[in-house]
Amino acid sequence: MGLNNVTVEGYDYATPVEDAQIGQIIDLDLGEIPTAKTLIGGQFYQDLVDNRVQIVERMNSGNPRYLCAECLTPVYLVSTPDKRFFFRHRSEEDDSCSAKTRPPLTAEEITARKYHGLRESQPHKHIKSLIERSLAADADFSDIAVERNWKGADSRRYRRPDVQAGHLQGKIAFEVQLSTTFLSVVAGRRAFYRREGGLLVWVFGSFDAGYRRLTTDDLLYSNNSNIFIVDDETTELSERTGIFHLRCHYRMPVRDDAKITDAWAEKVVPFADLTQDRDGQRLFLFDFHAADAALRAAIQQEADDAKAMAIRIDQADLYEFWLEHGRSFRHTPENRASWRQLRDRYERRGLELPEFPDSHEATRVMLSALYSARDGKPMGYKFSKLVQVAHQVAEACPSLFIAFYSAVDAYGHNDLLNSQDGSGKWRQRLKGADGIFSRIKRDDPVFQPEGSVLPLIYFLFPEISDRVAAAVDRYRDSLF
Ligand SMILES: [Zn+2]
Structure with missing residues (x-):
C-alpha cells in the first residue's frame, strides 16, 4: 500500500x-444514444482505459462501436493531461458536424440523423431479422422484404420500412423502434401508409410498463395503448407453429370508485388475433378506447342514478313531513329540529324553505295545494274533497291557481274534480262569463304566478314545471 496504488484509482469513476x-454518442452495440457524460462517467477508470483501446481498434477495422450522434462519424476517446475524457471524431476533414463550425442543423435534422444512425445498430438489425424470420414462417404473409422502397401509388414519394410484407388485408410496414425519442421523425409516416391503404406497425425490442415516460408517449396512445414486441422467444414460437406471433403489452382501464386508473397486461398472441385499423393506423389486441369509454359511461350512469336517488329522497322526506305537520305545525323542539334538518338539506340544493312550516303563507298554501292536487285528495286542509281545495285556492290564493290547475291535470285528477262538482259551481267558476279561464287569457294580474315559490315548485313537481314556467313567461311579457 503505497502512493502508487493503481487499484484504488482504477475503481474510481472516470x-x-x-x-x-x-x-x-450513438452506441451501435446497444442501440442507445447516451450522452458522452453518462457514457464516460458511468465506467470505472480502469474499464474505460481498457475500452479505449478496443474502440480505436474497431474504428480502424471499419466496425465502429460509437458514432457522433450528430454527424454519424465514428468517434474515439481522448484524455486530457489531467485524465479527463472526451470523444473526438475520427476525422474532421469533411467538417460535416455542427459540433465544430458549420451553421447549426435544425433540431429536426439532428433528430433525423440520430434516428438513421441508430438503425445501423446491432439491436435494430437483430429485431429486423427476427421480424423477417417470423413473417417467413407464416403462409399468411407474402412478398417479405427488408429495407425495400415502398413507392407511393400516386406520387414520387416513397418510404423504406425496415420490413414489409403482403397480407390478406393489405400490405403492412414494420418499423423497429428502439427508443421513443424519435416520434417526430416517424409521426409523418402514418399519413403516407394510410393513403397507401397500408398499415404501419411499430415493433419494439423490449418494453417496461414501469418506465413511465413511455406510458405517456404519443406512440402508445395513438396505437390504442398496445405495444408490440418481436423477440427471440416469439420468433421461435412463430417458426415452430408456422403462425406469426407477437408479444403484446397493453394498457387496461381499471375502475377505482369514480376514477379510472390503468394496469398493464402482457400476452403472446397470433397476428391474426389482432385488430387492424387501417384508417386509424392502429393495430391492437385490446381495445383500450372502447373499454375506457364503457367504464366512463358506467361511472357517469351511477353518478346520475345516485343524484336522482338523493333528489327523490329529499322530495319524499318533505312530503312525509307535510303529511304529518302540514295541517297544523306544533312548535315543539323536536318538530322544529326536524324542520331545521329539512331546511338545511334543501339549502344545500340552493332551495329556500321558510324558517318554519307556517311562517310563509305562499309556501304553506303551495305545498298543501299541490300535494293535494297530486294525491287527488286534500292534504294540509280540513277538507274532505279535492274540489273544496280547488275553491279555496281560487278564492284565497289565485296566484297559485295556475300551478294548482296544472297539477290536477298533470296528475290525472280532472275527472275526479269534475265528478266532485255536483253543484256545477266549479265549472261555473272556471268557464263562466268572466270566469277564471277568460281572465287568465286576458292576463289578469291576479293570477300571475307567485314568484317566491317557483324554485320549490320546479323541484318538487317537475311534471308541471314547463306549464308553470310558460305562464310565468307569458305574464312577464304581457307586463312589459
Ligand atoms: Zn459529429
Whole structure:
C-alpha cells in the first residue's frame, strides 16, 4: 500500500471534461444514444482505459462501436493531461458536424440523423431479422422484404420500412423502434401508409410498463395503448407453429370508485388475433378506447342514478313531513329540529324553505295545494274533497291557481274534480262569463304566478314545471 496504488484509482469513476464538443454518442452495440457524460462517467477508470483501446481498434477495422450522434462519424476517446475524457471524431476533414463550425442543423435534422444512425445498430438489425424470420414462417404473409422502397401509388414519394410484407388485408410496414425519442421523425409516416391503404406497425425490442415516460408517449396512445414486441422467444414460437406471433403489452382501464386508473397486461398472441385499423393506423389486441369509454359511461350512469336517488329522497322526506305537520305545525323542539334538518338539506340544493312550516303563507298554501292536487285528495286542509281545495285556492290564493290547475291535470285528477262538482259551481267558476279561464287569457294580474315559490315548485313537481314556467313567461311579457 503505497502512493502508487493503481487499484484504488482504477475503481474510481472516470471523469468527463466539462464542456465536450461532442455531446451525444450513438452506441451501435446497444442501440442507445447516451450522452458522452453518462457514457464516460458511468465506467470505472480502469474499464474505460481498457475500452479505449478496443474502440480505436474497431474504428480502424471499419466496425465502429460509437458514432457522433450528430454527424454519424465514428468517434474515439481522448484524455486530457489531467485524465479527463472526451470523444473526438475520427476525422474532421469533411467538417460535416455542427459540433465544430458549420451553421447549426435544425433540431429536426439532428433528430433525423440520430434516428438513421441508430438503425445501423446491432439491436435494430437483430429485431429486423427476427421480424423477417417470423413473417417467413407464416403462409399468411407474402412478398417479405427488408429495407425495400415502398413507392407511393400516386406520387414520387416513397418510404423504406425496415420490413414489409403482403397480407390478406393489405400490405403492412414494420418499423423497429428502439427508443421513443424519435416520434417526430416517424409521426409523418402514418399519413403516407394510410393513403397507401397500408398499415404501419411499430415493433419494439423490449418494453417496461414501469418506465413511465413511455406510458405517456404519443406512440402508445395513438396505437390504442398496445405495444408490440418481436423477440427471440416469439420468433421461435412463430417458426415452430408456422403462425406469426407477437408479444403484446397493453394498457387496461381499471375502475377505482369514480376514477379510472390503468394496469398493464402482457400476452403472446397470433397476428391474426389482432385488430387492424387501417384508417386509424392502429393495430391492437385490446381495445383500450372502447373499454375506457364503457367504464366512463358506467361511472357517469351511477353518478346520475345516485343524484336522482338523493333528489327523490329529499322530495319524499318533505312530503312525509307535510303529511304529518302540514295541517297544523306544533312548535315543539323536536318538530322544529326536524324542520331545521329539512331546511338545511334543501339549502344545500340552493332551495329556500321558510324558517318554519307556517311562517310563509305562499309556501304553506303551495305545498298543501299541490300535494293535494297530486294525491287527488286534500292534504294540509280540513277538507274532505279535492274540489273544496280547488275553491279555496281560487278564492284565497289565485296566484297559485295556475300551478294548482296544472297539477290536477298533470296528475290525472280532472275527472275526479269534475265528478266532485255536483253543484256545477266549479265549472261555473272556471268557464263562466268572466270566469277564471277568460281572465287568465286576458292576463289578469291576479293570477300571475307567485314568484317566491317557483324554485320549490320546479323541484318538487317537475311534471308541471314547463306549464308553470310558460305562464310565468307569458305574464312577464304581457307586463312589459
Ligand atoms: Zn459529429
